[in-house]
Amino acid sequence: MTDTPSLISPTPTLSNKDRPPLILGVMASGSGSNFEAVARSIECGSLNAKIAVLIHNKAGIKAIDRAQQRGIPTVFLDHRNYPTREELDRSIVATFQAHQVECVVMAGWMRVITQVLIDAFVDRVINIHPSLLPSFPGIHSIDQALAARVKITGCTVHLVSLEVDSGPILVQSAVPVLPDDTAETLHARVQIQEHFILPQAIDLLADRNSHPEG
Ligand code: GRF
Numbered sequence: 758m759t760d761t762p763s764l765i766s767p768t769p770t771l772s773n774k775d776r777p778p779l780i781l782g783v784m785a786s787g788s789g790s791n792f793e794a795v796a797r798s799i800e801c802g803s804l805n806a807k808i809a810v811l812i813h814n815k816a817g818i819k820a821i822d823r824a825q826q827r828g829i830p831t832v833f834l835d836h837r838n839y840p841t842r843e844e845l846d847r848s849i850v851a852t853f854q855a856h857q858v859e860c861v862v863m864a865g866w867m868r869v870i871t872q873v874l875i876d877a878f879v880d881r882v883i884n885i886h887p888s889l890l891p892s893f894p895g896i897h898s899i900d901q902a903l904a905a906r907v908k909i910t911g912c913t914v915h916l917v918s919l920e921v922d923s924g925p926i927l928v929q930s931a932v933p934v935l936p937d938d939t940a941e942t943l944h945a946r947v948q949i950q951e952h953f954i955l956p957q958a959i960d961l962l963a964d965r966n967s968h969p970e971g
Contacts, residue, residue, distance in 0.1 A: 789820025
C-alpha cells in the first residue's frame with residue numbers, strides 16, 4: 758500500500774456527523790419545548806450541533822430551567838430596558854458573538870427582530886412558526902386557523918427576513934384540524950410536529966454551512 762490516493766476513488770463526502778458541531782444560539786420567550794426538542798436531538802446524536810447559549814426576554818419561564826438542567830448558559834435580555842428594537846438586537850448579537858454562535862434559532866421568541874440581527878448572521882437566523890406559511894403569519898396563528906375553518910394546518914421553519922414570518926421556507930409539516938379542536942388541542946398537535954422539524958431544519962442549515970457554494 759502507498760499513501761498515494763487512488764485516482765478512481767470518489768471524493769469522500771462527509772456527513773454532518775463528521776464535521777465540528779454547528780454552534781447554536783437559541784432565543785426563547787416561553788415554555789421552551791422547542792429548545793428542549795433541539796437539545797434532545799443533540800443528546801441522542803441525531804443532530805450534530807451544540808447549544809452555546811439561551812437568550813430569553815422574560816424572567817421565570819420554563820425555557821430557563823430546561824437550559825440550566827443541561828448546564829447551558831442563559832442570558833436575560835429584558836426588552837423593556839432597550840429604547841429601540843435595534844438596541845436590543847445589538848445586545849443579542851454581542852451575546853451570540855461572545856459565545857461563537859454560528860446559527861441563531863428563534864424558538865418561540867415573541868419580539869420582532871431587526872436588520873441588525875439579520876445582518877450579523879446572514880442566512881443563519883431561523884424561526885419556527887405554528888402555521889403553514891404563508892398562511893396565518895403573525896400572532897394567534899392557531900386561532901386564525903380555527904377561525905378560517907381550514908382542514909389542515911401545521912408548522913414551518915424558515916430563514917428570517919425583515920418582514921415578520923416571511924423568508925425562505927426550510928421545512929414544513931402538516932396536521933389535520935379536527936371538528937372538536939380547541940386552540941389548546943390544535944396547538945398541542947402542531948407542537949408535536951414542531952419538535953420534529955426544528956432539528957431537521959437545523960441539520961439542513963448545518964449541511965448548507967458546510968457546502969457554502971451550494
Ligand atoms: C411555538 O408554537 C412556536 O411555533 C411559536 O411559539 C411557540 C413556542 O413554544 N413561535 P415553546 O416555547 O417552544 O414551547
